[in-house]
Amino acid sequence: MSGTATVSQHEIKDLALAPKGKQRIEWAGREMPVLRQIQERFAQEKPLAGIRLIACCHVTTETAHLAIALKAGGADALLIASNPLSTQDDVAACLVADYGIPVFAIKGEDNATYHRHVQIALDHKPNIIIDDGGDVTATLVKERQNQLSDIIGTTEETTTGIVRLQAMFKDGVLSFPAMNVNDADTKHFFDNRYGTGQSTLDGIIRATNVLLAGKTLVVAGYGWCGKGVAMRARGLGANVIVTEIDPTKAIEAVMDGFRVMPMAEAVPQGDLFITVTGNKHVIRGEHFQAMKDGAIVCNSGHFDIEIDLQALSSMATEVKEVRSFTQEYSLSNGKSVVVLGEGRLVNLAAAEGHPSAVMDMSFANQALACEYLVKNKGKLPAGLHSIPEEVDKEIARLKLQAMGVAIDTLTAEQVEYVNSWTLGT
Numbered sequence: 001m002s003g004t005a006t007v008s009q010h011e012i013k014d015l016a017l018a019p020k021g022k023q024r025i026e027w028a029g030r031e032m033p034v035l036r037q038i039q040e041r042f043a044q045e046k047p048l049a050g051i052r053l054i055a056c057c058h059v060t061t062e063t064a065h066l067a068i069a070l071k072a073g074g075a076d077a078l079l080i081a082s083n084p085l086s087t088q089d090d091v092a093a094c095l096v097a098d099y100g101i102p103v104f105a106i107k108g109e110d111n112a113t114y115h116r117h118v119q120i121a122l123d124h125k126p127n128i129i130i131d132d133g134g135d136v137t138a139t140l141v142k143e144r145q146n147q148l149s150d151i152i153g154t155t156e157e158t159t160t161g162i163v164r165l166q167a168m169f170k171d172g173v174l175s176f177p178a179m180n181v182n183d184a185d186t187k188h189f190f191d192n193r194y195g196t197g198q199s200t201l202d203g204i205i206r207a208t209n210v211l212l213a214g215k216t217l218v219v220a221g222y223g224w225c226g227k228g229v230a231m232r233a234r235g236l237g238a239n240v241i242v243t244e245i246d247p248t249k250a251i252e253a254v255m256d257g258f259r260v261m262p263m264a265e266a267v268p269q270g271d272l273f274i275t276v277t278g279n280k281h282v283i284r285g286e287h288f289q290a291m292k293d294g295a296i297v298c299n300s301g302h303f304d305i306e307i308d309l310q311a312l313s314s315m316a317t318e319v320k321e322v323r324s325f326t327q328e329y330s331l332s333n334g335k336s337v338v339v340l341g342e343g344r345l346v347n348l349a350a351a352e353g354h355p356s357a358v359m360d361m362s363f364a365n366q367a368l369a370c371e372y373l374v375k376n377k378g379k380l381p382a383g384l385h386s387i388p389e390e391v392d393k394e395i396a397r398l399k400l401q402a403m404g405v406a407i408d409t410l411t412a413e414q415v416e417y418v419n420s421w422t423l424g425t
């Protein structure tokens with residue numbers, strides 16, 4: 001590997017927060033048995049020795065366990081935030097103070113600081129990038145072509161980042177392998193669905209303390225995240241409307257028992273709106289205009305583009321903070337619209353992100369994807385690569401084992417049957 005790391009140690013809120021961070025990181029570890037086993041093996045085998053690695057992730061207690069596992073595996077790892085509002089400052093402090101991991105992340109950092117941290121991370125001259133949303137990979141490709149020869153590969157955590165990587169590949173600028181962590185079964189089935197489902201509602205409740213029972217709640221997007229949010233909101237007694245642009249997903253929502261309609265029709269009915277589409281301006285000026293007085297709007301998709309806040313600001317006569325992470329926009333039509341978490345991921349802005357038990361599997365995929373990239377250095381063609389099925393199944397097996405759940409295995413007769421085409425009626 002060429003080049004040396006030239007970064008100072010950290011840029012965080014306050015090192016004195018480390019003890020609180022340590023306590024919370026240890027608590028999260030109780031629900032992360034799969035990553036713990038990987039960390040123990042990594043500590044013995046050092047599969048990432050000599051690898052400079054940067055991780056752009058939400059700086060949470062669960063990410064702390066990923067960073068610790070990567071360091072145990074021998075990586076020279078550095079961590080930055082993948083979102084200006086998602087950093088847990090006590091976690092950042094603990095990683096620096098107790099584990100010697102450089103962290104550049106402060107909750108509430110402005111966009112300029114966020115982008116400066118991306119540059120600092122790239123100054124680390126990474127061989128592997130763990131990305132969440134694709135900002136670091138996109139910056140590397142656009143501005144740091146001289147570093148491309150150092151790159152063994154990247155891994156990508158979220159749906160939005162995968163969409164960006166596909167676009168980069170189509171434009172011929174993705175010159176290295178990128179592991180598609182998001183599409184591993186043990187990632188999106190659980191993280192996107194059960195993780196986003198629970199933590200999005202947790203964020204809304206912490207920010208507002210509203211009762212969901214009896215409310216009309218509009219979920220935009222019925223992908224993995226949307227399914228989770230809709231399912232859990234119904235469980236709390238909300239009357240859920242789904243909006244979609246994909247006819248198949250829309251049928252699925254209808255058959256799952258939800259009302260499906262265009263956003264324009266849903267707008268006058270909704271008390272609470274949640275976007276989880278990965279798309280831009282799903283709720284915009286004409287929608288705000290027609291909302292009920294006091295309607296609450298938030299986003300749990302990756303970027304803060306799903307709600308057109310610029311349009312809302314231009315329509316507002318006054319904006320005031322009514323609770324933490326809760327801003328009320330008064331409109332000239334006499335009504336108001338309440339926005340949570342500045343339109344950023346509400347589960348990370350106003351709550352703690354996904355429960356540790358699901359991140360256990362997502363981050364097990366991340367750690368094993370890094371090991372896979374190193375093992376296959378120089379052998380994988382440029383472009384997106386799935387997590388190998390045996391890795392995905394092994395993570396599921398370890399998780400079940402930790403949960404104390406046993407399953408059947410195929411009998412010899414069944415093995416023969418499923419591998420034969422001659423045995424029919």
Ligand SMILES: NC(=O)c1ccc[n+]([C@@H]2O[C@H](COP(=O)([O-])OP(=O)(O)OC[C@H]3O[C@@H](n4cnc5c(N)ncnc54)[C@H](O)[C@@H]3O)[C@@H](O)[C@H]2O)c1
Binds near residue numbers: 159191245276300354
């Ligand atoms: N909050 C979190 O912690 C978290 C976790 C995982 C993923 N994400 C993010 O959430 C977003 C959704 O992820 P996913 O895995 O559910 O993706 P997905 O591709 O499975 O689902 C997105 C759905 O949105 C629909 N859609 C697109 N444009 C729309 C529009 N204008 N109106 C209505 N529906 C529309 C699509 O048809 C699709 O069904 C992504 O940005 C992803 O990165 C967030």
